[in-house]
Amino acid sequence: MSSKRLIKQIIYGFFYLVFFSGLGYGIYFLVFRASPTCFDNRQNQDETAVDCGGSCVSCALKNLSPVEIFLQPKFLNADLESGSAYFQLKNSNSVGADHFSYYLDFYDVQDGLIDTVSGTSFVYPRSIKTIVEAPIRINFENIGRVGLRIEDFNWRLAEEFSQPDLRSRAVKSEIIKDQIRVTGLALNNNSFKLSAVNIAAVIFSKSGREVAASKTVIKDLDPFEERAFTVLLPKAGDPIDTSATLIFVDGLR
Numbered sequence: 001m002s003s004k005r006l007i008k009q010i011i012y013g014f015f016y017l018v019f020f021s022g023l024g025y026g027i028y029f030l031v032f033r034a035s036p037t038c039f040d041n042r043q044n045q046d047e048t049a050v051d052c053g054g055s056c057v058s059c060a061l062k063n064l065s066p067v068e069i070f071l072q073p074k075f076l077n078a079d080l081e082s083g084s085a086y087f088q089l090k091n092s093n094s095v096g097a098d099h100f101s102y103y104l105d106f107y108d109v110q111d112g113l114i115d116t117v118s119g120t121s122f123v124y125p126r127s128i129k130t131i132v133e134a135p136i137r138i139n140f141e142n143i144g145r146v147g148l149r150i151e152d153f154n155w156r157l158a159e160e161f162s163q164p165d166l167r168s169r170a171v172k173s174e175i176i177k178d179q180i181r182v183t184g185l186a187l188n189n190n191s192f193k194l195s196a197v198n199i200a201a202v203i204f205s206k207s208g209r210e211v212a213a214s215k216t217v218i219k220d221l222d223p224f225e226e227r228a229f230t231v232l233l234p235k236a237g238d239p240i241d242t243s244a245t246l247i248f249v250d251g252l253r
Contacts, residue, residue, distance in 0.1 A: 077140035078234035084134035084213040096161040097153040109144035124163035130248040132200040165189040173242040182231040188221040197251035201231040205238035
């Protein structure tokens, strides 16, 4: 075989190899290669980060941090057979939840479950949520510890679920016979109506210890309306510091 023929065969073989390789890659690219998705661990399409933003799920919803227990549940006994509990949650996310469930688990000194008190609530973006459960019918002497479970968060973007401007003023605490009465005014400082305004009060003794907690709800507070509220709490055995009452106000459209 002449050297010229060998060189031609090599050249032809090279071009055939390039041609069929290109053809095979083109068929793979057009037919078999997967289209970009929101789950391919790549920033493609119109995503603003890997697999989120644009036509994919919001990055704020994709990269959620767990809601923290900011204050562990505290049980405050009104008498031997009943009391109240309150706790605080911290949401560090830029999104809120318009619904979640919580469960207060009461255990005895042997760590056996006595009872569970459950409820639902909401939490706004980047906020601390205070929740009061009252009254709770349980024998105080049987309680060894109180556990808290939070779950089933229904997350909403901040533009869909933002915290309204709510204010309280003229808050006053006074002892009337066997009760503590907390009164004040709640202002809806928004251009929209609030379907429910939750008001919680925590009472302290003169030694600085929480001794009672309770709550009330104002329904249908109109835009820029101010309305009076009253929270009634059982009088504890310790001397009460009426100037140290904590008030927590939040509301829903």
